[in-house]
Amino acid sequence: MTDFYPHIPVLLDASVEFLITDKSGIYIDTTLGGGGHSSLILQNLNRDATLLGVDQDSEAHAAAAEKIGDDSRFQPISGNFGYLKTIIPANYHGKVTGILFDLGVSTHQIREPGRGFSFQHDGPLDMRMSELSGVSAYDVVNDYDYEKLRDIIYHYGEERLSRQIAREIINRRPIETTLELREAIENVLYGRYIIKSVARVFQAIRIEVNRELDVLKQGLTDALELLSPGGRIVAISYHSLEDRLVKNFFKSGNFEGTVEKDFYGNPVTALKMFTRQIITPSDEEIKNNPAARSAKLRVAEKTRGDE
């Protein structure tokens, strides 16, 4: 039995407040995790409401079940939100009132050395959020060719020294554990920001393993179809690559952010941004939960057709 590290929900009150527009509505929490957001959603809903809780991690489902307990309004769904339309039963399509995305990994996943997400604990190179995923961090680190590794570190980690780090990783193969990977990265770094670079490379590999950006695009696209007119998507992102996709999609309904115009020059969008400013955690929230420090919350509403 491994220790369980509880996850502190981020931007909890604000996200739930924006999400709920009808206390008897149908809601989806696409990133159930330990059930922190879902519990508060349920506390704010009537007895005839429905909440579907999606996660691809079986450990998250076990933790959420414990937190939520027996509640007939709640339905857990195992699966990847990249296939949201497929995993949500057809009778809810087009009728969903609000959909929450609280992206990234949970504290439990990060702190559990056996999952291989953390550079602070020694563990196997895994980083898969679901045991069903094909590629693990071991495969990326040990099998990818130089160009592919360099590009992942550069694009997904936004790390300047991607070429040197990719070369060092390849020279040290086979790399079996998270600490061996960390040593390889540290060997090419210098200066005060070593830890930030290590974190960036680990982030890059995690994004690749879980195909996080492609999955997010598909998840948002499906979410829009599942919503009823006037329904909302609330998204909490933790790095700029995710936030850019969310922002563009909320602004324009596509990931490039290009707003289409009708014959008269009026914007034609399937969503409208509900909040002008991004919402970020207070200093106090960050002090109590440093994992919240990079969180950004955005809200969009599906247009009703006559807008």
Ligand SMILES: C[S@@+](CC[C@H](N)C(=O)[O-])C[C@H]1O[C@@H](n2cnc3c(N)ncnc32)[C@H](O)[C@@H]1O
């Ligand atoms: C930040 S945690 C969510 C924490 C949750 N809001 C809470 O308060 O307890 C993110 C969760 O989303 C899950 N997740 C991430 N990407 C996913 C995906 N593509 N499909 C399904 N679940 C995903 C992870 O397994 C993790 O449990």
